Amino acid sequence: MFYIKDQKNIIELLFPDAGEYNLILESIGNFAEKELLPAAKRVDQEEIFPRQNLEKIVNQGIMAMPFPEDYHGLGLPHPVYIAAIEMLAKACANTALQVSIQGMVCEGIRLFGDNRQKNELLKEKGLVEGRSLASFALTEPCCGSDAKSIQTKAELSGNIYVLNGTKTLITSAAEADIILVFARTDKGISSFLVPGGTPGFTVARVIQKLGFRGHKLSEIHLENCKVARENLLGEDGRGLDYAKQILNAGRMTIAAIAVGIAQAAYEKSLLYSQERTAFGQSISGFQLIQEKLADMATEINAARLLTYYAAHLRDKGKDSVSEVSQAKLFATEMALRVCDNAIQIHGGYGYTDEYDVHRHWRDARLLTIAEGTSEILRLLIAHVSLKQT
Ligand SMILES: Cc1cc2nc3c(=O)[nH]c(=O)nc-3n(C[C@H](O)[C@H](O)[C@H](O)COP(=O)(O)OP(=O)(O)OC[C@H]3O[C@@H](n4cnc5c(N)ncnc54)[C@H](O)[C@@H]3O)c2cc1C
Structure with missing residues (x-):
């Protein structure tokens, strides 16, 4: 099941x-x-x-x-x-x-x-159902965490915005039908809905990476990329605020992905520990292996509770910035610990392609970085707490 x-x-x-x-x-x-x-x-x-x-x-x-x-x-x-x-x-x-x-x-x-x-x-266009695909382009070579410093420009000329700049580390930009691009206008950072294949929007290179290898990670060049004024999302100059709210929604799902990856690594470790023998017995009989299994199960459930709780708060329309950040922070760091323990339980085989656990570790490794690093989330959680006191 x-x-x-x-x-x-x-x-x-x-x-x-x-x-x-x-x-x-x-x-x-x-x-x-x-x-x-x-x-x-x-x-x-x-x-x-x-x-x-x-x-x-x-x-x-x-x-x-x-x-x-x-x-x-x-x-x-x-x-x-x-x-x-x-x-x-x-x-x-x-x-x-x-x-x-x-x-x-x-x-x-x-x-x-x-x-x-x-x-x-x-x-x-069916974005909600998934009939068209979307991508999110905020990060630039100069800045990821420090999103307010992005350099890409959008200049209004008549009823057309002309975008110029570089976006990097963007997932699925090559496959997407719509890319949400953040760029600076004279009013501040704004967000634009750029259809895939718009002239001037090019995938300049694909960047090789550790995990999530089913996705291409791209650098995007925007060279006189023209989009209609009506492709501006929301108000001109409010893009940074929108990005924060959009990322808050995304972080909840990243936490869920972390829990899912950890669960996969845990279940595989549970099975392997019962199949593998050493010193004449199944390694699951060793208390040091049991300790790892117990910690893995406990941490996964703790992360799951935080994540579903944050999702519940969202449904209730409550402010959930801190709770979502806590869920993402804890779940992603937990997934790394669990996947690391899974490799340890699998011994040498855990490091090879014969088993899945190193893939789980490679995938989990992204999650403490993308959509808000652990450091930035800690700052955010502390900021909310300090504001409340
Ligand atoms: C596989 C992958 C997929 C990605 N997909 C996308 C995508 O689809 N769209 C997109 O827009 N971006 C995407 N990104 C980019 C990702 O969101 C950024 O890498 C991330 O936000 C961190 O930014 P940075 O890499 O510029 O690191 P930096 O911001 O340069 O940070 C470097 C280090 O410094 C720390 N640091 C920075 N500021 C502070 C501070 N104030 N206090 C303490 N520590 C600090 C960080 O936590 C980090 O440890 C992706 C990245 C990867 C690796």
């Missing part, structure tokens, strides 16, 4: 009448196990963008889960969506990452877009 007891217990705690949600999540769990899991290793080894998986996901309605029905969403609670993402990540982290980015961009359009943008992009 891919939808595990620990997930079900939290969903039932949050929703006493959780019957329908359990059925949905059981079905998504079966889908993830049968349809995504078998190809996950190949997606990584052969660096294949998981387009086929994403097409299958459209039929399952997974991307659409938390969005309103007005935009072809399913209107489901965020903890249910988070539980689904956790299972996607457990099966294939590369697939889950695109779902996360897609959700983040859709949330930006939902929160800050005008009615035309919402109808056209979320609904007609």
Whole structure:
């Protein structure tokens, strides 16, 4: 069973009448196990963008889960969506990452877009369902954490914005139909919806990386890239504020991906420890191995609780900046510890391609960096706490 007891217990705690949600999540769990899991290793080894998986996901309605029905969403609670993402990540982290980015961009359009943008992009172009793909382009060679210093410029000329600059470390920019690009106007940082293939928008190079190898990481050149004035998202000069809110939504899903990856590494370690023998007995009989297994299980559940709790606060419309940051901070650092222990339990084989655990570690390694480093999240959490006192 891919939808595990620990997930079900939290969903039932949050929703006493959780019957329908359990059925949905059981079905998504079966889908993830049968349809995504078998190809996950190949997606990584052969660096294949998981387009086929994403097409299958459209039929399952997974991307659409938390969005309103007005935009072809399913209107489901965020903890249910988070539980689904956790299972996607457990099966294939590369697939889950695109779902996360897609959700983040859709949330930006939902929160800050005008009615035309919402109808056209979320609904007609099918961003909410995943029929079109999205990418998020904030980082530049000069600055990632220090987003307020970005250099890309957008100059208004008549009814056209002309974008010039470089974006780097951008996921899925080459595959995306819509890229949410942040650039500086004379009013401050603003956000633009740039259709893929717009003249002047080029993928200058693909950057090799440690994990999440199903995704291409690109450097983007914007050279006199022209977009209509109506492609400005929200108000001119408010882009940095939008980026913070959009990232807050994204971080919740990154936390869920971390929990899913850790769960995969843990379950594989549990099995391996029972199969592998040393000194005439199964290594699961050694108390030092049991200690690792116990710590892994405890930390995964702690991260899961933080993550589903943050998702619940979002549903309730409560300020969740600190709680989402705590979930992302704890879950991503936890995933690294768990995956590291998983490699240790697998011994030398854990370091090889024969087993999956090093892939889980390589994938987990990104998560304490992307969408807010652990350092930046610690600053944010402390800032919220200090403001409250
Ligand atoms: C695989 C991958 C995928 C990515 N996908 C995307 C994407 O799709 N879109 C996108 O826009 N970006 C993306 N990024 C970029 C990512 O968001 C940035 O790498 C991240 O925000 C950190 O920025 P930076 O790399 O410039 O590091 P820096 O900001 O230069 O930070 C370097 C180090 O200094 C620390 N630091 C910085 N400021 C402070 C401070 N004030 N106090 C204490 N420590 C500090 C950081 O925590 C970090 O440890 C991706 C990155 C990777 C690796």
